[in-house]
Amino acid sequence: MATESANGVSSPELNERDVVITTNDNRNFTVKIGVARVSKTINNMIQDLGESLDLSSGIPLPNVDGPIFEKVLEWCEEHKNAPEIKVEQDPHTRERKWFTMTEWEEEYFRKFLSHLWDLAMAANYLEIPSLYYYTCQKLAERIKGRTPEQIREMFGIEDDLTEEEKAEIRRTNVWCTY
Amino acid sequence: MEDMQNDSVDISFNSSELSCLRLETPKSSQEDLANSHKRKSSSTADSHDYKRKFTSVTLSPIDDDIFDIPQEEESIASSSEDTSPISLHRETSVKLNEWLDTFKVMSSSQQYDALNELISTCSLPHIRFMRAVIEPLLRRDFISLLPKEISLYILSFLSPSDLSNAAQICHYWKKLAEDTKLWKQKCQNLGLKEMFPPSFRRYGGWESSPLPTVVMDLSTESTSIAKLNKAPLPNSCYCRCKYKALYLRHTRVMSNWKNRRFTATCQLRGHDEHCLHKMVKLFAQEQRTELFVFGVLIRVNYFIVYMVTRAQCDAWLCTKIFGHTSLTSGMQLLDNILVSANADSTIKVWDISTGHCIHTLDGHDSAVTSLQFIHGSFICDLVKLPSSGAGGCVWRLKATPTMLVCAVGSRYGTEDTKLILLECDAPYP
Numbered sequence: 219m220a221t222e223s224a225n226g227v228s229s230p231e232l233n234e235r236d237v238v239i240t241t242n243d244n245r246n247f248t249v250k251i252g253v254a255r256v257s258k259t260i261n262n263m264i265q266d267l268g269e270s271l272d273l274s275s276g277i278p279l280p281n282v283d284g285p286i287f288e289k290v291l292e293w294c295e296e297h298k299n300a301p302e303i304k305v306e307q308d309p310h311t312r313e314r315k316w317f318t319m320t321e322w323e324e325e326y327f328r329k330f331l332s333h334l335w336d337l338a339m340a341a342n343y344l345e346i347p348s349l350y351y352y353t354c355q356k357l358a359e360r361i362k363g364r365t366p367e368q369i370r371e372m373f374g375i376e377d378d379l380t381e382e383e384k385a386e387i388r389r390t391n392v393w394c395t396y
Numbered sequence: 397m398e399d400m401q402n403d404s405v406d407i408s409f410n411s412s413e414l415s416c417l418r419l420e421t422p423k424s425s426q427e428d429l430a431n432s433h434k435r436k437s438s439s440t441a442d443s444h445d446y447k448r449k450f451t452s453v454t455l456s457p458i459d460d461d462i463f464d465i466p467q468e469e470e471s472i473a474s475s476s477e478d479t480s481p482i483s484l485h486r487e488t489s490v491k492l493n494e495w496l497d498t499f500k501v502m503s504s505s506q507q508y509d510a511l512n513e514l515i516s517t518c519s520l521p522h523i524r525f526m527r528a529v530i531e532p533l534l535r536r537d538f539i540s541l542l543p544k545e546i547s548l549y550i551l552s553f554l555s556p557s558d559l560s561n562a563a564q565i566c567h568y569w570k571k572l573a574e575d576t577k578l579w580k581q582k583c584q585n586l587g588l589k590e591m592f593p594p595s596f597r598r599y600g601g602w603e604s605s606p607l608p609t610v611v612m613d614l615s616t617e618s619t620s621i622a623k624l625n626k627a628p629l630p631n632s633c634y635c636r637c638k639y640k641a642l643y644l645r646h647t648r649v650m651s652n653w654k655n656r657r658f659t660a661t662c663q664l665r666g667h668d669e670h671c672l673h674k675m676v677k678l679f680a681q682e683q684r685t686e687l688f689v690f691g692v693l694i695r696v697n698y699f700i701v702y703m704v705t706r707a708q709c710d711a712w713l714c715t716k717i718f719g720h721t722s723l724t725s726g727m728q729l730l731d732n733i734l735v736s737a738n739a740d741s742t743i744k745v746w747d748i749s750t751g752h753c754i755h756t757l758d759g760h761d762s763a764v765t766s767l768q769f770i771h772g773s774f775i776c777d778l779v780k781l782p783s784s785g786a787g788g789c790v791w792r793l794k795a796t797p798t799m800l801v802c803a804v805g806s807r808y809g810t811e812d813t814k815l816i817l818l819e820c821d822a823p824y825p
Contacts, residue, residue: 307585313582313585313586314552314553314585316553334538335538335541335542338538338542338546338550339542339543339546342543342545342546350549354546354549354550354553355553357538357550358550358551358552358553358554359553361539361550361551361554361558361562362553362554362555362558363558364561365561366561366562366564366565369561369562369565370565370566373537373538373539374537375537375540375565375566375569376566377565377566378566378567379564379565379566379567379570384564387560387563387564387570388560388564390633390636391560391563393556393633393644393648394556394557394559394560394644395556395557395560
């Protein structure tokens with residue numbers, strides 16, 4: 219968390235103040251600065267503006283729409299005091315470990331399952347590492363361990379490969395399944 | 397294990413379908429009103445149609461909360477219409493609109509309650525119908541829709557075999573699944589930078605040697621000697637994506653080690669023991685190049701850790717380690733971890749900074765005379781001698797990333813003195 223003061227007010231006090239954030243569909247959200255700061259993008263804006271920050275005129279977010287930002291805010295509210303997320307390695311396989319989620323987070327993703335990719339886009343733009351990593355993992359979970367047919371069926375993907383091409387891919391990828 | 401995971405994924409997906417009843421369907425609700433006839437005729441909805449609808453709607457930001465649920469009710473309504481005449485249908489659709497309006501003005505918690513009520517009054521065919529309508533809406537090829545950077549990050553969670561499946565889905569997925577960045581990151585996770593060169597054996601080294609190449613007597617599997625091309629060239633995978641080749645080769649060599657799958661074995665006979673000791677010792681000295689060396693003196697049942705500074709030829713006592721009941725004849729050090737092989741047929745793992753024993757590894761029938769780290773993990777149960785320990789023993793072990801050399805001898809002549817070479821190298825993918 220940033221400790222330097224913006225707008226001439228020390229950080230803890232500032233965190234309690236409200237800031238207006240405007241999404242690209244012109245919806246205004248009044249958010250506590252402490253919550254908004256979970257997003258590094260917004261945090262940077264607040265810091266860069268510093269003295270000139272006018273809390274009431276609002277911060278524009280041209281790449282996020284209202285319904286999604288609402289969901290993101292829910293995440294920020296829960297994670298405003300959460301420590302920075304760490305990417306860990308499994309000491310045995312040396313592969314990146316899959317994150318373990320709290321019950322709240324599981325529930326959150328269950329609730330917004332159909333918006334996962336909007337969330338991933340928003341989290342990427344807003345630089346919220348926890349939300350970004352977890353959403354991506356949730357999406358990966360849906361691909362994991364499924365056959366190409368199941369995945370195509372699941373996401374309604376058109377099969378544009380010929381049988382020969384598929385055989386070729388299988389042949390060149392034999393080592394992957396080793 | 398794998399299966400269990402799959403199951404749990406399925407379960408979560410199913411439960412998500414339930415929540416999606418509430419959450420997802422919104423966006424096409426308007427169109428659905430118009431389409432309800434059409435759908436009646438082909439009620440197993442055309443997934444493609446839905447997908448298109450879906451994407452087009454998401455681009456224009458609609459406040460979902462307003463349209464959040466009606467679709468579902470509507471779909472039930474239209475399912476019940478299936479039997480009713482068309483004139484009646486008009487009438488009901490007016491009522492339906494009123495009903496929807498009432499629904500829209502409810503608070504969101506009321507809406508959920510209403511939905512719960514609605515679902516509980518539904519019969520099984522209704523539920524099935526809702527499922528058929530709603531399910532296609534969830535089908536979104538997010539990998540193609542998301543920016544490449546994010547898609548790659550999602551794919552980076554997957555194992556190589558999942559990626560190989562992903563490559564078979566369509567052209568775009570195929571391109572992504574072999575992206576350099578994706579595999580480079582996997583290599584970085586493993587700390588891989590460069591592909592180690594093919595071993596001497598790969599170049600046909602032992603083949604031309606006059607010494608007989610003998611298949612080892614391993615109780616687990618009979619090892620066949622792989623047929624090798626001389627001077628192996630990188631294969632197509634290397635040309636397509638270097639990092640993928642690097643990663644796959646590494647994992648394959650590691651898996652050869654772990655599963656005791658030797659690509660070639662060889663016994664070199666005709667040495668005397670003195671010769672063996674010397675060779676192996678020379679090998680050992682090369683590795684001691686760091687400034688600080690921990691020297692360990694072996695006593696009957698304990699050893700002393702000395703810290704030696706090369707520069708001043710200084711040595712001072714660090715700690716004494718107790719615990720073994722017999723003679724320690726082999727040990728290896730990795731950072732603070734010391735592993736010792738003891739004649740009491742155990743291997744112990746120590747933390748030399750504290751002097752505590754972290755693990756005791758047993759399972760050997762007889763004295764453990766030698767051990768060797770490889771990639772920070774252990775090799776186990778690789779060599780089984782015909783004399784199975786009765787006098788015969790492995791004096792020394794040395795390993796490179798792809799090969800293990802064992803110096804074997806015996807005290808009572810039950811085992812020939814020889815070097816056993818075990819090769820775990822894999823070809824270039």
